[in-house]
Amino acid sequence: MSDKLKILERDPWLEPFEGDLKFRINEFERTKRRLLGNNLELSLIEFAEGYKYFGFHQEDESWVYREWAPNPAITNVYLVGDFNDWNGIQHELKSHKSGVWELRVLGKMPLGSRVKVQLIVNSASLWRVPTYANYVEQQPDLSFAQVLYQPTYKFKHTEPKITEAPLIYEAHIGISTEEYRINSYAEFTRDVLPRIKADGYNTIQLMAIQEHPLYSSFGYQVSNFYAASSRFGKPDDLMALIDQAHGLGLRVLLDVVHSHAVKNVGEGLNLFDGTTRQFFHDGVRGEHPTWNTKLFNYGKDEVIHFLLSNLKFWLDVYRFDGFRFDGVTSMLYRDHGLGTSFDAYVKYFSMNTDIEAVSYLMMATELVHNYRSDAICIAEDMSAMPGMALPISEGGIGFDYRLSMGVPDYWIKQLKTKTDDQLDLMRLWWELTTRRPGEKNIGYAESHDQALVGDKTLMFRLADAEMYWSMDIQSSSIAIDRAMALHKMIRLITFSLAGEGYLNFMGNEFGHPEWLDFPRPGNGDSYQHARRQWSLSTNPELRFQYLLAFDNSMIQLEHDYKFLEEVxxxxxxxxxxxxxxxxxxxxxxxxxxxxxxxxxxxxxxxxxxxxxxxxxxxxxxxxxxxxxxxxxxxxxxxxxxxxxxxxxxxxx
Structure with a gap:
């Protein structure tokens, strides 16, 4: 490590915190040495192969199942399922060192069987879904069980080499149909991929892929980190989607959730071996106060191994092209950034900072980039942690981009609390152009966050109820004229100024109305707001077509002139x-x-x-x-x- 970190040259205001910056690099290096030992030939790429060891595998004439369950109170572990009438006496796992259990059986894996692992702890039976399950389905009692599954899909296309700025289309498989139901991977591939390509976007960001029990959680309460959600189809279907996207020249990013996990017991990681501390912090530190979820212990070697292996798994097995890391702010700080105004540098380097989580994020970005040099890592961090999107070698955390999260908040505040006459262009310029020195941003006027129940899409906020009656081309409406004009201007100025890349949520390119709300008891399990009304944009009698045409032309500007990364x-x-x-x-x-x-x-x-x-x-x-x-x-x-x-x- 050089005497002077480059991040200090980029931002001299960080000089008083040089010791803190070097400390996080030292902790990163120390943790990596602890994980890899003295084997200088071992890399994070080789270390992050838990998915090749744990879980189910066919090995020559036998199939093997391995699980990590370190609770010393466990006396027996059984594999149970419909293939053995849910009686695991003939399929007992043997205990190995460091809490690893193994079952080896001659013959072929009973593919298609529903299975769970039964752990005997102090004479009590704990029924769990295997931690490395790659395909999980809900049973009639709404609990989850792994279905033994081996993908057979053969990829046909190589990952596209895209050199232009990321133009990201944020998408959710389930709500991507106009019908009142959950859409599938296959239908998304057939119906939505061509739209994304035609609209000019070069990158897709898929949300809610990791399995989650509650559909209305938008995929942010993950239970099974290695399982592609069965709501949308089989793992082969997701592979085909990604492969077809690659064939169209589109990158595919996974919206990955490593910031927390669902509390559900039996379906996910919580109390898997009967203890909280297996994956999470004990006590208050292991509970997110507002999300009601469990928080990982990033200082524990086995947890780091599980999460890093998870990243490599999605890159290797499914061929994703990178990640948007969810909830990074929550990871960075012990108070999760809740209620904190990050208005002074000292707040980034105080005792509130979770240095173990910072080290994990640095290892995550290094692993991703070492495995795929062209992979993209995007951080969802509202705190603007210095160095988030700078290389580790410069004193940064290693992400390629951070989200410009303050921009959509600015637009909402402007439209909710001020008149058009009160628009302050100097303030607008500052909001759209202020960056951490040397760090790249993904700009956006609205994402899925701005449309969730209780809020509105940008176009609906501009037009409100008039949108129901005056979006036809024959109607005359001052409110709609204003909404159409400002929707175009807001998106154009945000697109061109707010980042070195750009993001749009599915449907907002043509001014999708209303809001997002998943079926739940509170709305009568309705799909009314959990779908995309594509026909609005193709109806020649409606004005949505004009907003789509403008978005297409706006996106084409970057293809033609490559200006987003220009100063x-x-x-x-x-x-x-x-x-x-x-x-x-x-x-x-x-x-x-x-x-x-x-x-x-x-x-x-x-x-x-x-x-x-x-x-x-x-x-x-x-x-x-x-x-x-x-x-x-x-x-x-x-x-x-x-x-x-x-x-x-x-x-x-």
Whole structure:
């Protein structure tokens, strides 16, 4: 390690915390040495192979099942299932060192059988789903059981090598049908993948893949970390989905949940061997106070092994192209960042920081990048921890991107609490362009979070009830005109400024109405809001088609001009709060906006040559053009923009 960390050169305000930054690197290295021992040839890639040892495997003439259950009070462990009439006396596991139990049986694995593991603890029977289960189904009593399953799918396509900025389409398999039901992997592959490709996105982020008992948890209360959710189909179906996406040139990221686990006993990891401490912290530290879930002990070698192996499993077996790590803020701090205002550097390096979790995240990003150098790691961290998206060698934690989580919150606050006249363009600029030095962000105006029950999609927040009556092309509505115009402007300015990549949640590209709500007792188990109304965007009588056309053209800008990673250039005279006009240059593109709610505005610039490439007021985008105009003479560009419109120029 060099004397001076590069992160300090990027951000001199971190100088007083140099010792803290070096401490987290030392802890990372110390933990790695502890895990790998003195074997310098062993790497994290080789270490993270728990899925090849534990669980069920066919080995030559025998099949073997191994489980880690270290509770010393366990006297017997049996494999039970429908293949032995749920009586495991003939299938007892033998105890090995370090709490590992093993069963070896001659012959072929009884594929298709439903099985559980029975642990005898102090004469009591504990019935559990094996921890490395790769396929789990609910039984009639709503408990889970592993179905012995070996995927047979043969991948046909190699992972795409994408060099442009990530343009991410956040998707949930279950709600991706317009029908009142849960959709499948196969139907998503057939119906939704072509939409994503046609819309210009190059990366898919799949949510709720890891098995979870409660559908309405949106996949964030995981029970079986190695099992692809059986609600949507078989493991082979998910493999086929990813393979087909690769064939279309699309990357696929997994929304991975390593920040917590479901409390359910019998289905997941909680009290698996009869103790809390097997995977989680004991006592209060092992309980999330608001999520009502269990919290991992990241300082325990076996837990690190389980979680790192899980990451490699999804990369290796399913060929995912990286991860969006959920709940990173909760992992970083002992108080999980709840109620903390991260307004001073000291709050990132106090006793509140969970250094064991930080070390785990560093090992996770190193493993992913060592196994797949082109894999992407994105952190969902609302605290803006310094170095989150910087290489470990520079003093960072190793993620490639962090989510610009403050941006959608800003838009919601603006639309809920302020009038259009109160839009502060200087504040907007600061929100969209402020980054940790050297760190890349994924910008977005809204994700699934902003549409969950109790909230609204951006378009529905803008239009509200008028959306039900005036989205047809024949209706005249001032409310809808405003909503359409601002929806386009908000997405364009966020897309171009808020990150070096961009994210959109499924359906929001065409202004999906209302909110998200999964079937549950509180809504009569209704699927009304747990589906995507694709037909809205293809109905020629409705205005949703215009928002989709605009989103397509906006996304195409990055394909054509590769500007997202370019530094923004701004002259202060290009921001005029009183007139609500704003302009900036990204790469060789000029973006100009008039946010004024009533009046047309003009701007003058000096360039050698320009070409208009996008006008939000174009009639193909549901605008009222031609209203906007520009004149270019003698190296001087004069732009006239109607109220709530934007134009993009190519600078030659």
């Amino acid at each position: 923004s250039r701004l002259e202060q005279k290009w921001i005029q709060n009183s007139d609500k006009i704003l302009a900036y240059q990204k790469g060789n593109l000029l973006f100009a906006y008039n946010f004024h709610p009533r009046d047309s505005k003009s701007m003058i610039f000096e360039f050698s040559s320009v070409e208009l490439i996008l006008d939000s007021d174009d009639t193909k985008f549901g605008g009222f053009g031609p209203r906007n105009d520009f004149k270019f003479e003698g190296g001087k560009l004069e732009i006239k923009l109607a109220s709530r419109t934007a134009m993009v120029f190519k600078l030659k």
